[in-house]
Amino acid sequence: MGCGVTKSSQFHKHSGKAVTTIRAAVLIQRWYRQYVARMELRRRYTWHIFQSIEYSGEQAQIKLYNFLGYLMDNFTPASNERNLISHIFRENEVCRDAEWERYFCYKNIEVPEIYSGPHLIFPLTVEQAVGLVEAFRNKKQLHSRYVLQLLLETWRRLRVLPNINRISTCHSKEITICGDLHGQLEDLLLIFYKNGMPSLEKPYLFNGDFVDRGKDSIEILLILFSFMIVYPSDVYLNRGNHEDHIVNLRYGFTKEVLTKYKLHGKRILKLLQKIFSWLPLATVIDQKVLVLHGGISDTTDLGVLSRVDRHNYVSALRPPKKKHISSTRTSIDSDMDEDVWGANKLFQRRASFTFPRPLVTRGGFHNRSLQDFSDRIRVVVVEDELEVRRRRQSAFISGNSRPENEGTPIASTDSVNSDNTREEWKQILDLLWSDPMTLDGCMPNEVRGGGCYWGPDVTEDFLNRHNLQLIIRSHECKQEGYEFCHNRKVLTLFSASNYYDVGSNRGAYVKLGPDLVPYMIQYQATSMTRELTVRQSVGRTERSALKVLREQLFAHRSDLICAFKKFDSTNAGLVSLNDWAAAVESVMHLGLPWRMMRGQLVTCKTSDGTVDYHDWFNELAIKGPNTDHIDQSLLETLYRHRSTLETIFRIVDTDNSGFISHEDFRQTWKLLSVYLKMEITDEAISDLAVTIDSNQDGSIDIDEFMEAFRLTDKKSRLERGRSMFMGTAPDLTKLEEDPSI
C-alpha cells in the first residue's frame, strides 16, 4: 500500500472543515487524473494492437501476391502449380466493349412479383436516389437486375471522367468531403442525416475505401453511384486502395456480394472490377487543395498521373498487362500471357517490390524485409533455371535480344513501354497506399507492403511544385476521425466510426468553403455507444484487442517457446518479467509495451515475479474442435495465416461455389509450404481435409473448413459459462465476453 504511512487520520485530526474539504478534493483529483491517464494508455495500446495487426494483414497479402507473382514468372509451363497460380491472375481479357455489354446484360433478368425492394427506372431521378437510401435504411436489398443496370450506367459515366477531377467552390458552395466508409452504412446515413443529402447546393466528395470489412459495402456503392449519376457535377468519387478486386477477396467485399447475390454475384463483381479501375484517382479543389486516398511520395507527379490510362490498373497489387501490338489473342479466359510475364526480366524484378531496407525503423512497426522470401525462391529458380531460360528464348516475339544479367535495359520500344508502365504503376501505388510519417524523407511502406512513408519535407516540396496549399487524404483510422500533420499541411480524414470495435473511434467529415479552411464535424454511430460509459467502451475495445492478440500469441507458440528457452538456461520453465517481454517482442515484432500489458496477458505469475511459460500457454489454451490429430506446428500455421489461407481458397474456387476440390486443396497447401518454408507431408494435408470432408465426396466446404479452425480462447469460454451460471446481467467492465461475436 504505497509508502506505508496511513493518512486516514488526516481527515479527522485537522480542525476546520474547509481544510478537510480541500485535502479530500486534492486527493480525489489526483486519483482521478491518474485513472484517466491509465485509461488513455490502455486505449493507445489497444489501438496499436488493432492497427499493427491490420497493417500486417495487408502486408501479408501483398507479400503473398509478390510471391505468387514471382513463382508465376519462374515456373515451367507444364507444372500443376502454374495452372493453379494462373487461376489467381485471371485478369487477362482482351475483349472488346461490345462483348462486355452482352456479358453484363440485365435485360433477361426478371424481377419477381414478390420482390419488395426498390424499383429503378432509368434515367435515374433524384427521388429514386433518395428512395434508395430510404430502402437501404429499411434493410431492403436492391434486385440484381437494377444493380447491373445501375452499374452499367455508372461505368459509362466514369469512362469519360479525367484521372484528376478539378472542381471549384464557386457560388459560395461548401463541399463536403468524406473519408473511408468501409461498408459501414450506418455512418453514411449519419452523415446524410447531419449534413443533408447530396444536391446541387450540397456537393460531396468521397475519398475512397467505400467497401470491405463492413457488411453493407454494396449498398454504399449503390448509393454513391446513384447520386453521382443524378448529380454529375456535384458528386465526386476518388479511388481507394480497397477499390481493388484482389484486396476485396481478402477483406470481405467479394464474399458480401456473392452472399447477397447468389445468382448474379459473379457478374456484378466483374462489372465492379471495371468500375473500380475507372474511378478517378484524385481531386483538386480550387487548384489549391488536393484530395486523394493514400498520399504521395517524393516522385509523385500530378502531370504524369493525369496522363495515365488509369483503367489499365485494375489492381494495384498486380502490374498492368502490357499492350501487345502483335498479339492476336482475344479469348476471354486465356491463361496469363506467357510472352509478357515470362520474357521480360524487368517485370521479374518489379514483381518482388525489392526496395532496399530502410535505415530507420518507423515508430515500432517491424520492418519485414521483402528480401526474406527471395532467399526461398532462389531454391526454386535454381532447379528450373535451365528450363526457364529455354522457355524465355522461345517466347520472345518482339525480337529484342536482352542480356541475361540484370544490366541497364536496352532502349527499345518494349523496354521503354515497360519502364513507363512501371513508373506509372508506382505513381498509382503511391497515391493509393502511402502514409505520412513524422521524419523527413521518403521510404517504402514496408508495414503495408505498398506505397511509401513520406515526410514533412516531401509535403513541402510537393505543395510548392504543384502550387497547392493542402493535402486531404484518408487511408488511416484516427481516434478523433481526423488528424492534422506536417505542419497542418496534411489532413487525414476517416469516416468509419467504431472501426476496430464499438467505441474505438469517432468518424469525421470535412466542409470546405471558398476560403479553403477545412471545418471538421465528428460523430460516432451506433446505438450501443450511448449506453456505454467511457470506461466501459475502452474496456470493451481493449478486450477485443487482447483477444486478437492472444490468438496471435498462441499462433506463434513454437517460436515463443524457443525464445523463452534462450533466457531460461537451467530449463526451469521460468523467465523473469523483463525477459518475458523481450522474448515476446523478439518473436511478435509488434512494438507493443509488453511489460505494461503484462497484467492483462499473464495471470499465472509466481510470487517472485517470474513467469512459468508452459503454464502461460495452458492459460492461453486456445483450441479448435477435433484438432488433436493435426500436427501442432501445422495448426499454428493455420491460425497465423488464416486470412491468407481463406483468400487463396476463395480465389481457387473459380466458380464461387464455396467448395474446392481435394486436389486444389492439396495444391494450395503445397504452395503455402514453399512460401512458409515448412515441411508439409501429403499425409498431414489429408488429415486436414479429413477433418472437414466427412462425406468424402471429394470436395471441401471452405466456410466449414475455416469455421472448424476458428479459435476460441479459454478465458472467454470460461467467462461465458460463469455468466450463464450466475444469471447476472452483463457488467461489461467485469466479463471477458465479446458480445460482437
Next chain:
Amino acid sequence: MAGRKQSADVHQKIRAAFDAFDYEANSTVDVREIGTIIYSLGCFPSQKDLHDFIAKVEEDHTGYIHLDKFLPAMTKVLQEHKFPPISEDLLLQAFEALDKEKKDYLDPEELTKYMTQEGEPFTQEEMEEMLTALADHRNQIHYKDVVSQMTIKPDK
C-alpha cells in the same frame, strides 16, 4: 544484497514505459506525455508534483525530455516512493468528507463544485469527462461502487 539487481529491474521498467512514448526512437518524449508515463509506473503525483518534476528534467523549454535525465529522476521517485498510490480506504474517506449530507452518494452539482473550485481544479472538459465516467443512470455518483470498480492495482 539484491539491491543491484533490483535497481537494474527498476531501470528496465522505467525504460519500457519511456520507450512506449518515444515515437521517433531517439530517446526523447514529448513533455506532455510525462504525466502519463509517471502514472503508468503506478505513481500518483499531484499537478504540482508533476510541474516540479518536469522542471527538473525538461531540456530547456524544447518541449522534450531525454531519457538520460528522466531515468535517474524517475528511479529516485520509485525507490523513495515519492508519489504513493492512494488506497481505496483513503479514497472512500475523501469522498465521505465531501458528502456532507451523508447520503452515500454525491450529486453531479456537488462534485462539480468541489472538483472545479477546490484543490487543483479540473477544467470543464475534465469535469464533463469525470461525470460521464462516474455518474450512474440515476445521475448520482455512488462513490462506494465507483471506488471499488475503478481502483487499478499498480503493476509490480
